[in-house]
Amino acid sequence: MQCDAKTIIESISTALLVTDSQLKVAFANTAAEQLFSMSRSKLQGIKLTDLIDAREKNLIETLQHSNVPTFQGFTATDITFSPDPHVHFHADMYLSLYTGRARGLVVEIHRLDYQQKLNEDLQRRNQNLAARDLIRNLAHEIKNPLGGIRGAAQLLEMTYSTDSELKEYTKVIIEQADRLKALVDRLLGPQRANPRTMTNIHYVIEKVLSLESMATQGRLRFEKDYDPSLPEIMLDLDAMQQALINIISNAIQALTESNTTYPTIKIRTRALMGALVGGVKYPMSIEVSIIDNGPGIPEEIKDMLFYPMVTSRAEGHGLGLSIAQNIVEHHNGTIECESTPGCTVFKLILPLTTNNNNAGSK
Ligand SMILES: Nc1ncnc2c1ncn2[C@@H]1O[C@H](COP(=O)(O)OP(=O)(O)OP(=O)(O)O)[C@@H](O)[C@H]1O
Ligand SMILES: [Mg+2]
Numbered sequence: 533m534q535c536d537a538k539t540i541i542e543s544i545s546t547a548l549l550v551t552d553s554q555l556k557v558a559f560a561n562t563a564a565e566q567l568f569s570m571s572r573s574k575l576q577g578i579k580l581t582d583l584i585d586a587r588e589k590n591l592i593e594t595l596q597h598s599n600v601p602t603f604q605g606f607t608a609t610d611i612t613f614s615p616d617p618h619v620h621f622h623a624d625m626y627l628s629l630y631t632g633r634a635r636g637l638v639v640e641i642h643r644l645d646y647q648q649k650l651n652e653d654l655q656r657r658n659q660n661l662a663a664r665d666l667i668r669n670l671a672h673e674i675k676n677p678l679g680g681i682r683g684a685a686q687l688l689e690m691t692y693s694t695d696s697e698l699k700e701y702t703k704v705i706i707e708q709a710d711r712l713k714a715l716v717d718r719l720l721g722p723q724r725a726n727p728r729t730m731t732n733i734h735y736v737i738e739k740v741l742s743l744e745s746m747a748t749q750g751r752l753r754f755e756k757d758y759d760p761s762l763p764e765i766m767l768d769l770d771a772m773q774q775a776l777i778n779i780i781s782n783a784i785q786a787l788t789e790s791n792t793t794y795p796t797i798k799i800r801t802r803a804l805m806g807a808l809v810g811g812v813k814y815p816m817s818i819e820v821s822i823i824d825n826g827p828g829i830p831e832e833i834k835d836m837l838f839y840p841m842v843t844s845r846a847e848g849h850g851l852g853l854s855i856a857q858n859i860v861e862h863h864n865g866t867i868e869c870e871s872t873p874g875c876t877v878f879k880l881i882l883p884l885t886t887n888n889n890n891a892g893s894k
Contacts, residue, residue, distance in 0.1 A: 533585060535786040536799045540559055541561050543562075544563060544713075545563050545568040546563055546640050546642060547561065547640070547643070547661075548563065548564055548636075548639070548640055549639040549641070550637070550638055550639070551630075551637045551639065552631050552634060552636045553601065553634065554579070555580045555600075556577055556579055556635065557575045557576050557577065557579075557580065558576065558636060559572075559574065559576075560575040561786045561797070564641070565805050565806075566806025567641060567643060567806070568583065568613075569615070569619065569803075569804045569819075570615065570805075578591050578613045578636070580595060580639060582615075583613055583614075584611060584612070584613055585611075585612035585614035586614070587612065588611055588612060589739070592633055598680045598828060599808050600629075600636060600637060603627070603629045603635075603637060605627055605628040605629060606627055607624065607625070607626050607627070608624070608627070609840075610622055610623075610624065610644060611623055611624070616631075619869065621644075621645055623641045623643045623644055624641070625642075625643045626642075626645060627639055633706065636881045641834050648809065650811060652812065653808065653809075653813050653866070654810070654850050657810055657866075659858065659877060660838055660839065663741075663839045663840065664799060664839075664840060664854065664858070665856040667840045667841065671721075672720070672810055674716050675713070675717075675720070678712055678716065679710055680765055681705065682710070685705040685706050685709065686702075686818075687719070689702040689703070696747070700784075715849060718849065719840060719851065721855060721858055725771075726770055726771060727860065729766070729767060729791050730765070731764055731765065731767045731769060732884065733765050733801060733818055733820060733882070734760075734762070734801065736769060736776065737756075737758075737820065739773060740777055740780060741774045741780075741799070743777070744784065746779050747784075751788070752787055752788075752797060753796045753797070754782065754798075754799070755797070756795060756798075756799055756800045757798060757799070758799075758802070759802050759803060759805070760799050762802075762803060762818055763816075763818075765882055766820055766863075766864070767816065767882075768859075768879065770861070772856065772859065774856075774859060775860055776820075776880075778852035778855055778856040779822050779852070779856055781852065782852055782853070783822060783826065783876070783878075785845065786824060786826035786827060787824055789845075790826055790827040792825060792826050792827070795825065796824065797822065798819065798822075798824075799821070799822055799823075800819075800821040801816065801818065801820050802818075802819045802821075804817045804818075804819040805853075809864065809865060809866045809881055810861075812883075814884070816884050817881050817883040817884060818882045818884065819880070820865070820880040821877055821879045822878045822879075823875065823878075824875075825874055825875060826874075826876060827873055828871040828872040828874065828875070829872075829876060829884070830844045830871065837853060837869060838867070842854075843861045843878075845882060851883050853867075860880055860881075860882065864882075864883050864885070866880075867879065867880050867881075868881070
């Protein structure tokens with residue numbers, strides 16, 4: 533068997549970069565594209581030091597002051613990389629001298645938290661499923677007798693149609709039963725899936741933004757940062773619109789209730805290489821980030837954010853995020869959240885399967 537070096541370099545799971553003498557990326561293999569979630573054309577020209585988190589001051593200084601042509605090579609362990617302000621991961625980095633026609637550095641990067649992230653994702657997913665099943669079963673148990681209660685109240689109302697005081701009571705029973713039914717229906721979620729259509733994700737986002745802009749009437753700013761080259765994806769349009777509305781409405785509520793100055797919601801779309809969703813690694817996914825500059829998620833609910841009935845708002849039901857997550861999971865995707873005061877990011881990851889039809893199961 534004949535092996536060529538180029539195919540081997542593209543097949544290995546180690547991310548490999550080669551920089552020029554100015555530390556600018558000149559080459560990136562497929563694993564590096566996946567690790568940094570950037571195409572090689574985007575990676576090319578970026579300085580190695582700009583891919584590393586600014587808090588790694590010593591390492592960045594060492595690299596900036598190193599004389600590449602006489603570089604000795606070294607290993608840096610447990611380094612935080614941050615190719616973009618919203619992405620952080622830990623990795624070991626091995627640097628050696630590239631002695632091709634021009635001098636540069638060969639950089640091998642081994643991600644450290646990959647297995648840990650995989651385990652955490654699966655654990656979180658299982659916990660969410662268990663909580664959701666519990667609530668659904670409870671909702672079913674409430675729904676059946678509720679129909680009976682409402683029906684009996686209606687019969688009473690008809691029987692005592694002349695007694696206005698009794699009619700008041702039956703009216704209360706019927707109203708409250710209807711209110712409870714609406715809540716239970718939200719808890720149970722959509723009962724059947726709609727057909728899916730090949731769609732540009734920006735079409736759905738624009739529709740949601742026009743609705744939300746009308747509702748907010750210029751009281752807050754919507755910023756768009758789209759990657760126009762994203763491929764189309766199979767979507768249940770109504771459901772995906774609902775998921776986005778739930779997340780954006782939360783951001784609007786957080787910004788309005790906190791009286792944030794310059795309240796802004798930014799919608800960012802990107803292609804994501806090698807995303808890990810539910811223990812499966814997808815070559816390409818669409819990432820939609822909804823970023824707001826509000827007060828952030830209250831610390832006490834952060835760990836259970838996507839559970840049904842978890843809320844910090846007096847009039848909230850705590851269902852918006854649970855429903856959004858359910859919808860995104862029906863598209864084989866996932867939602868991640870990172871939040872600090874002043875910056876809350878909800879990231880929807882929607883994988884494209886090989887036939888670009890993500891309607892089926894994994
Ligand atoms: N962008 C955000 N900024 C701050 N807190 C948020 C944000 N998004 C969600 N939250 C918090 O997460 C909680 C849960 O959100 P979720 O949408 O599930 O329920 P809710 O908004 O409280 O009620 P519902 O959506 O059912 O009316 C909210 O009560 C709020 O505390
Ligand atoms: Mg909500």
